[in-house]
Amino acid sequence: MSNDIPSSVLRTTAFQCVRCGLTVAAFAPDGRRRNHCPRCLYSQHVRDQVEGGPSECRSGMSPIAIAVLRNGDWELIHNCTRCGELTSNPICGDDNQFILMRMAVRPLAQPPFPLETFGDL
Ligand SMILES: [Zn+2]
Numbered sequence: 297m298s299n300d301i302p303s304s305v306l307r308t309t310a311f312q313c314v315r316c317g318l319t320v321a322a323f324a325p326d327g328r329r330r331n332h333c334p335r336c337l338y339s340q341h342v343r344d345q346v347e348g349g350p351s352e353c354r355s356g357m358s359p360i361a362i363a364v365l366r367n368g369d370w371e372l373i374h375n376c377t378r379c380g381e382l383t384s385n386p387i388c389g390d391d392n393q394f395i396l397m398r399m400a401v402r403p404l405a406q407p408p409f410p411l412e413t414f415g416d417l
């Protein structure tokens with residue numbers, strides 16, 4: 297397989313969101329490269345996380361969770377809808393804050409045990 301297609305994808309200055317179709321600038325307003333759509337937060341599986349090279353999967357990657365780094369920065373966890381690969385990437389300043397907050401509070405909103413338990417402690 298040729299590497300021409302993936303490397304040309306990485307060089308482009310804009311991409312189209314695989315889910316909502318929004319045309320997304322490849323660089324955020326703060327100059328950082330972005331890999332996901334600011335509106336629906338979907339990404340596309342174009343890089344192999346383990347080997348670091350281009351991936352031929354090219355399927356959509358759904359945002360499934362927020363991870364908080366030691367320095368307080370938020371990372372978005374993506375899950376490939378086809379091959380199941382997990383990736384983490386920094387959020388951008390103009391990412392959809394409603395979706396970010398919804399994912400961040402989901403574990404607290406849906407605890408796997410009854411909250412009434414705490415009343416008995
Ligand atoms: Zn989108």
Ligand SMILES: [Zn+2]
Pocket residue numbers: 341353354355376377378379380381
């Ligand atoms: Zn994949």
